[in-house]
Amino acid sequence: MTGDDAAPTLAQLMSKLSRSASTEARGEVADAIGRSxxxxxxxxxxxxxxxxxxxxxxxxxxxxxxxxxxDAVRQSVGLPHDVALKLAKDVAEVALPIISDSVVLTDGDLVTIVEEGxxxxxxxxxxxxEVSxxxxxxxVERGNEDVVVAVVSNPGAELNEPVxxxxxxxxxxxPRLQTPMVGRATLPVAVAERLVSLVSDKLKDELVRRHEISPDMATDLVLEGRERATLALLSDDAGSQKVEDLVREMARNGRLTDSILLRAACTGDLAFVAAGLAVRAKIAxxxxDLLVHDDGANGLKSLxxxxxxxxxxxxxxxxxxxxxRTTEMVDAPDARDRFAETVLERVLTTFDADEVGFSEEDAEYLIKKLSKYTGKHKENAVAHLR
Structure with missing residues (x-):
């Protein structure tokens, strides 16, 4: 290169080192030669x-x-491995640029550095x-909480189920770990289901939206979350935007199934049912909501x-x-439990399994749901569905 802005040549850098032994001169040479x-x-x-x-x-x-x-060689692909490793094992101020960016360091090098603590x-x-x-x-094995949170938060980190x-x-x-873990692009099913028992209600909703978990657990999480909402308890109008957003997201993820709509209806969550049918039918x-609450049979059937x-x-x-629609919801501490119990019992015992009945999977789910509230009708429901 030529001109006033040209980088110093190798000969010029060597000459500079020979003329001056100052720290400043050596630092300038280190910067320039590292970049060359x-x-x-x-x-x-x-x-x-x-x-x-x-x-x-x-x-x-x-x-x-x-x-x-x-700093100069942190992204160099031509840096000799021995030099990269020497710098990486230096004090933190020197080592961090290399450790952060150098592609010359191997997984073995990085593991050794991790193990040094x-x-x-x-x-x-x-x-x-990228983190293998x-x-x-x-x-995850050796780091403190800050380190583990950092790697779990890193979208470029490969995190398998054991890790x-x-x-x-x-x-x-x-919560510092839970939030980024739920937010990862993918999670193994076993990890997602384990998180269910640990995270907040808000993060449970996020788990259902983002990750694959068993159908029954997904249903439990969605419906339990809906049961906590005011609109599911007393008012079909309160929080309608929240349920609309939820069903849209579930539809995008292929989780707005017949099964979950049936189960929502059986726990009395007509706001969820109406919103789910609206999204699937592509109507307002x-x-x-008007069709779901219509006294006539044809409106809901058509929808x-x-x-x-x-x-x-x-x-x-x-x-x-x-x-x-015909079971009264009262404002009492156990109202939701009693309401769901009544709806589930009546629906489960209304149909003969040989005629219309639920699928075996849905029947087992609803019986399990019923027994969560009370065990006294479980045997009758099971006998009727056999």
């Missing part, structure tokens, strides 16, 4: 000379010189653009048909909605 080692303009001989200088500067007595070098270095590794499952495992499980073993009670929420429900499921839905 990947240059295609260097020939083989020049590159060897440059790398020799880099090696010497990596062992300089002055920390600032080594820091300048580390320096928290600042562990955090730098946890925040790398092996390195992530070492971080996530270990993170929960160590810090599962911490208000119109769907459910347009929403793609089978004739079998439409009949059960009609019965569940009728029971829910």
């Amino acid at each position: 080692i990947d240059s295609p303009e260097l020939g083989p001989v020049e590159r060897d000379i440059a790398l020799d200088i880099v090696r010497k500067l990596a062992g300089d007595l002055e920390q600032q010189v080594r820091r300048n070098l580390a 320096d928290t600042d270095k562990q955090l730098a590794i946890a925040n790398r653009d 499952d092996v390195v992530a495992g070492a971080l 996530l499980g270990k993170a929960l073993d160590r810090f599962g009670d911490s 929420f208000r119109n769907a 459910a048909s347009k929403a793609g429900m089978s004739e079998h499921d439409r009949i059960i839905l009609r019965a569940a909605v009728d029971v829910a």
